[in-house]
Amino acid sequence: MSDAEVKKPAARGGRNLELPEHLKAYKGVWVFIEHDRGEAHSVSWELLGEGRKLADTLGVSLSGVIMGGPDEPLDAIAKEAYSFGAEACYIVRDPVLKGYRNEPFTKGMTDLVNKYQPEIVLLGATTMGRDLAGSVATTLATGLTADCTELRIDPATRALAATRPTFGGSLLCTIMTLAYRPQMATVRPRVMRMPDSDTSRSGTVIEDSLGMIETDIVTKLLDFIADENSNKVNLAYADIIVSGGKGLKTPDNFKLIWDLAKVLGAEVGATRPVVQSGWVDAERQVGQTGKTVRPKLYIAAGISGAIQHRVGMEGADVIVAINTDANAPIFDFAHHGIVGNAMQVLPVLTDTFREHIAMRSRKAA
Amino acid sequence: MHIVVCIKQVPDSAQIRVHPVTNTIMRQGVPAIVNPYDLFALEEALRLKDKFGGKVTMLCMGPPQAEDALKKCISFGADDAVLVTDRSFAGADTLATSYALAAAVRQLGKEQKVDIVFTGKQTIDGDTAQVGPGIAKRLGLQLLTYVSRIADLDLENDTITVERRAEGGVQVLKTAVPCLITMLEGTNEMRFAPLENMIHAARYPVRKWNKEAAGIEDVTKIGLKGSPTVVSKVFGPTPRAEKALMQSVEDATPRDVSLNVIQKIFTQHPTLERDILAKASV
Numbered sequence: 288m289s290d291a292e293v294k295k296p297a298a299r300g301g302r303n304l305e306l307p308e309h310l311k312a313y314k315g316v317w318v319f320i321e322h323d324r325g326e327a328h329s330v331s332w333e334l335l336g337e338g339r340k341l342a343d344t345l346g347v348s349l350s351g352v353i354m355g356g357p358d359e360p361l362d363a364i365a366k367e368a369y370s371f372g373a374e375a376c377y378i379v380r381d382p383v384l385k386g387y388r389n390e391p392f393t394k395g396m397t398d399l400v401n402k403y404q405p406e407i408v409l410l411g412a413t414t415m416g417r418d419l420a421g422s423v424a425t426t427l428a429t430g431l432t433a434d435c436t437e438l439r440i441d442p443a444t445r446a447l448a449a450t451r452p453t454f455g456g457s458l459l460c461t462i463m464t465l466a467y468r469p470q471m472a473t474v475r476p477r478v479m480r481m482p483d484s485d486t487s488r489s490g491t492v493i494e495d496s497l498g499m500i501e502t503d504i505v506t507k508l509l510d511f512i513a514d515e516n517s518n519k520v521n522l523a524y525a526d527i528i529v530s531g532g533k534g535l536k537t538p539d540n541f542k543l544i545w546d547l548a549k550v551l552g553a554e555v556g557a558t559r560p561v562v563q564s565g566w567v568d569a570e571r572q573v574g575q576t577g578k579t580v581r582p583k584l585y586i587a588a589g590i591s592g593a594i595q596h597r598v599g600m601e602g603a604d605v606i607v608a609i610n611t612d613a614n615a616p617i618f619d620f621a622h623h624g625i626v627g628n629a630m631q632v633l634p635v636l637t638d639t640f641r642e643h644i645a646m647r648s649r650k651a652a
Numbered sequence: 653m654h655i656v657v658c659i660k661q662v663p664d665s666a667q668i669r670v671h672p673v674t675n676t677i678m679r680q681g682v683p684a685i686v687n688p689y690d691l692f693a694l695e696e697a698l699r700l701k702d703k704f705g706g707k708v709t710m711l712c713m714g715p716p717q718a719e720d721a722l723k724k725c726i727s728f729g730a731d732d733a734v735l736v737t738d739r740s741f742a743g744a745d746t747l748a749t750s751y752a753l754a755a756a757v758r759q760l761g762k763e764q765k766v767d768i769v770f771t772g773k774q775t776i777d778g779d780t781a782q783v784g785p786g787i788a789k790r791l792g793l794q795l796l797t798y799v800s801r802i803a804d805l806d807l808e809n810d811t812i813t814v815e816r817r818a819e820g821g822v823q824v825l826k827t828a829v830p831c832l833i834t835m836l837e838g839t840n841e842m843r844f845a846p847l848e849n850m851i852h853a854a855r856y857p858v859r860k861w862n863k864e865a866a867g868i869e870d871v872t873k874i875g876l877k878g879s880p881t882v883v884s885k886v887f888g889p890t891p892r893a894e895k896a897l898m899q900s901v902e903d904a905t906p907r908d909v910s911l912n913v914i915q916k917i918f919t920q921h922p923t924l925e926r927d928i929l930a931k932a933s934v
């Protein structure tokens with residue numbers, strides 16, 4: 288897709304698509320920095336990477352927004368934000384902001400936007416980011432585009448051109464908010480590349496207060512039950528993934544995927560039909576309705592490469608596909624294709640990897 | 653107790669095909685269904701009704717044929733159904749949709765006070781998860797998204813306690829009713845509709861509200877006019893420049909093919925080999 292192709296859409300249905308004069312003052316790109324129990328969510332850094340490009344194209348500044356309790360390491364998180372490209376951080380520190388709740392966070396974000404008037408606000412498409420984005424956009428009565436896969440600036444209008452899958456993932460569409468500000472968008476974790484960190488960079492803090500007390504807030508956070516295996520299946524951030532599809536035919540054959548994953552120290556992924564057949568847990572599903580992954584190596588066995596699967600894994604550095612059908616769509620975007628029966632190839636590939644690793648480890652020792 | 657469940661009629665996307673050459677969507681003959689995520693909301697509403705009594709009203713904004721989706725919900729045990737349908741709603745994005753649905757919920761509240769509004773987690777066509785939060789904000793309702801379990805409902809004190817899926821864990825939240833809940837998928841299983849319900853549903857007179865009946869106050873806030881987002885283009889995914897480097901077990905043994913692939917990926921990506929050696933358990 289080239290920029291020239293993005294035409295300025297014509298006004299339809301009597302809609303005014305010109306930006307009203309009073310909204311032209313909105314300047315700058317913001318990223319909501321999500322954090323939980325002292326740690327920022329990587330999606331925030333991925334968004335700063337994208338935000339940096341948008342801000343540079345527009346010639347404006349990039350800022351992070353950090354909200355949390357006084358005993359949370361908000362300043363350390365701000366420092367990290369500078370290292371990923373933010374020039375400033377808006378920090379709202381208040382006891383009622385400890386642990387995410389919709390009401391105080393919506394107020395905090397909405398007030399900041401009204402006061403400092405950014406033109407673009409980006410959030411992660413997580414359970415927190417989506418909850419907040421929908422609420423803030425409605426309160427501000429502005430446009431919000433969910434789950435974007437690409438963000439650019441439209442040269443003709445200087446508006447945010449946000450691309451996302453549509454029609455069950457079979458097509459993509461580009462959406463713009465022309466006559467309203469800010470322009471808001473969410474992006475799922477791992478869809479954008481992690482930017483390089485440079486700890487020598489610094490930035491400015493702008494502290495703001497919330498103006499809310501606990502008794503103002505109806506919803507109470509009684510407890511947080513951390514997932515037992517929260518670190519066990521971290522598919523989205525795995526470096527190596529071995530994934531299996533319906534071509535493996537039986538849950539028993541699917542064990543070949545686990546065998547290879549074990550040798551490589553990899554996570555196991557799967558296609559939707561595999562999850563629906565109950566061969567593996569839903570959290571292992573890769574794709575549009577599963578996880579987006581960006582591993583260094585993705586091995587796909589018995590996977591046809593349908594677009595809904597592809598959008599979740601095509602960001603992998605290396606894709607190796609094993610499929611009996613030389614014309615399977617997966618070979619259109621894999622880097623290495625093996626035409627063959629996965630039940631025959633996988634055990635041999637596993638053994639060969641094992642031997643190679645053993646040999647190299649010995650040499651290294 | 654009065655529960656309103658918002659559902660959308662959507663094309664069964666599992667059956668949508670893209671034309672391989674023209675890259676256009678082949679929508680002919682694709683059946684319309686109740687958005688699958690919304691059934692978890694409906695089932696949860698029906699369970700609350702089983703326990704506490706009261707009434708479940710279905711609400712949908714859509715074209716006249718969306719009546720079928722509402723009837724389906726009646727067959728599962730919902731009591732009443734309203735279809736908000738008017739040409740002027742066409743082209744609505746999530747902001748305009750939440751405006752129209754919020755107005756309709758307010759109208760329903762005039763008939764009987766609404767305690768809980770349910771929506772699905774997201775739709776399979778819009779796929780935004782924005783309409784639920786939007787309705788809640790417009791009505792000033794407490795918002796509970798991604799709810800995996802309703803732990804307690806105390807109608808005497810108008811409080812509700814739920815478990816909410818968050819990143820890395822579950823939040824236990826207690827709030828006041830009225831509230832809006834977006835229900836997480838896989839949290840319950842839709843009951844079967846007995847035959848007599850299906851007959852009742854087929855004959856059920858779904859109420860149809862135009863924009864006046866739905867209580868729309870500001871027509872500039874609905875449909876295309878009320879939608880800040882503009883779709884500027886729709887296109888198919890771009891193919892990658894080069895095709896995969898292909899090898900076949902027809903031409904070489906699986907062993908040779910494996911050696912070849914391993915050698916290639918490790919020479920092209922030396923850091924990959926280092927990572928694997930660091931982590932691998934042989």
Ligand SMILES: Cc1cc2nc3c(=O)[nH]c(=O)nc-3n(C[C@H](O)[C@H](O)[C@H](O)COP(=O)(O)OP(=O)(O)OC[C@H]3O[C@@H](n4cnc5c(N)ncnc54)[C@H](O)[C@@H]3O)c2cc1C
Pocket residue numbers: 455456531532533534535557558559560561572573574575576577578588589590591592593594595596599609610611612615627628629630665666667776
């Ligand atoms: C709204 C929507 C959302 C979706 N979301 C997702 C999603 O998030 N993730 C996802 O994965 N899918 C998703 N899908 C489903 C997607 O369209 C495909 O149906 C699915 O990815 C196909 O899975 P598969 O490749 O395992 O199975 P199939 O399409 O059945 O492909 C099996 C492949 O295995 C090959 N094969 C057969 N035998 C062998 C053998 N012995 N050895 C090697 N290869 C063999 C076949 O040639 C074939 O290419 C979604 C669909 C819709 C409509």
Ligand SMILES: Nc1ncnc2c1ncn2[C@@H]1O[C@H](COP(=O)(O)O)[C@@H](O)[C@H]1O
Pocket residue numbers: 658659660661687689690711712713714746749753770771772773774775776778779780781782783784
């Ligand atoms: N046109 C509609 N009519 C009724 N409910 C809707 C409509 N659109 C969305 N919803 C509700 O809002 C939820 C989220 O939708 P979405 O924001 O499109 O992902 C859905 O699961 C439905 O419960």
